[in-house]
Amino acid sequence: MVILNQIGEARTALLELIEQSDNIVAFTGAGISTECGVPDFRSKDSPWMRYKPIEFNLFLSDVLMREEAWRRKFALDDIYSMAQPGRGHYALANLVQQGKISAIITQNIDNLHQMSGVDDEHIIELHGNGTYATCLSCGLRHELANVRHDFETTGAAPECRSCGGPVKSATISFGQSMPEEAMQRAHDVTRACDLFLAIGSSLVVYPAAAFPLLAAQNNARLVILNGEATPLDSEADLILRGDIGDILEPFSS
Incomplete structure (x- = not known):
């Protein structure tokens, strides 16, 4: 070495x-x-520590957690989306x-x-990739601009326009395979x-x-x-x- x-x-x-x-x-x-x-996830005062990702099982089981996950997702995007x-x-x-x-x-x-x-x-x-989203049921891709518009208009966790399944950022969350x-x-x-x-x-x-x-x-x-x-x-x-x-x-x- x-x-x-x-x-x-x-x-x-x-x-x-x-x-x-x-x-x-x-x-x-x-x-x-x-x-x-x-931002680096582990750095002191990292934005990731302020907007910690929601664990996958909570995202699946609780619609309020899905809404919170999207709120945190867009808050982080606003910090580094111009990178x-x-x-x-x-x-x-x-x-x-x-x-x-x-x-x-x-x-x-x-x-x-x-x-x-x-x-x-x-x-x-x-x-995964944080610049788009996918439906967890059918896998259809959803563009973030559309997801954000709908979320900020309604305040509701996004659902797939094709099958109605839950839509999630195309990243791998804690607890996700x-x-x-x-x-x-x-x-x-x-x-x-x-x-x-x-x-x-x-x-x-x-x-x-x-x-x-x-x-x-x-x-x-x-x-x-x-x-x-x-x-x-x-x-x-x-x-x-x-x-x-x-x-x-x-x-x-």
């Missing part, structure tokens, strides 16, 4: 590994989006376009990887890669945090880029400690 704190050394070491690799998978957490104005991709997002998008990165596995729900130019086929969203297809895709690309870049994740939320370890166990080189130590640092070949945008900026063009 090598730990690099100097930005120049970190950039050089990462470039060497990228050039030596044929199939790279990036794994991103909240840290890649904080420079974009998206734009940062240097890290554009760096990964550029590496995808070059054919170096085959997939981006993300814990984030902010849609910033898509906004940076990465096609959906290269993105695996483990925790992880998406099987996304988890399987993430498993497959992780086992196939030769370099795994874990970027901006605390690596404490499971089962998502198991993917870096899976990569290492399958003989891929593991790089952890984060501002703080993680529980998986001892498994990494290289640890880059510093500002994510600063370290990845040269790869964005």
Whole structure:
């Protein structure tokens, strides 16, 4: 395990590994989006602590909790809905376009990887996407602008325009099952890669945090880029400690 704190050394070491690799998978957490104005869930005074997500079982069982969940959802949207991709997002998008990165596995729900130019086929969203909603009964997609208009007009929890089922933000809530297809895709690309870049994740939320370890166990080189130590640092070949945008900026063009 090598730990690099100097930005120049970190950039050089990462470039060497990228050039030596044929199939790279990036794994991103909240840290890649904080420079974009998206709050980190665990940071002190985080808006997520003021507007804590409603647990899935409560959302299902209590219409008042569904209404409260939507109130909190739109309050958070007002805080970061104008966020734009940062240097890290554009760096990964550029590496995808070059054919170096085959997939981006993300814990984030902010849609910033898509906004940076990465096609959906290269993105695996483990925790869903907060920029639209779906019906929990029939799966129909609902656009947030329409949902918000109806909610603010009536004050009632939205129902599906097709089947009348409950409509929920297309994110994975506490207590909700992880998406099987996304988890399987993430498993497959992780086992196939030769370099795994874990970027901006605390690596404490499971089962998502198991993917870096899976990569290492399958003989891929593991790089952890984060501002703080993680529980998986001892498994990494290289640890880059510093500002994510600063370290990845040269790869964005």
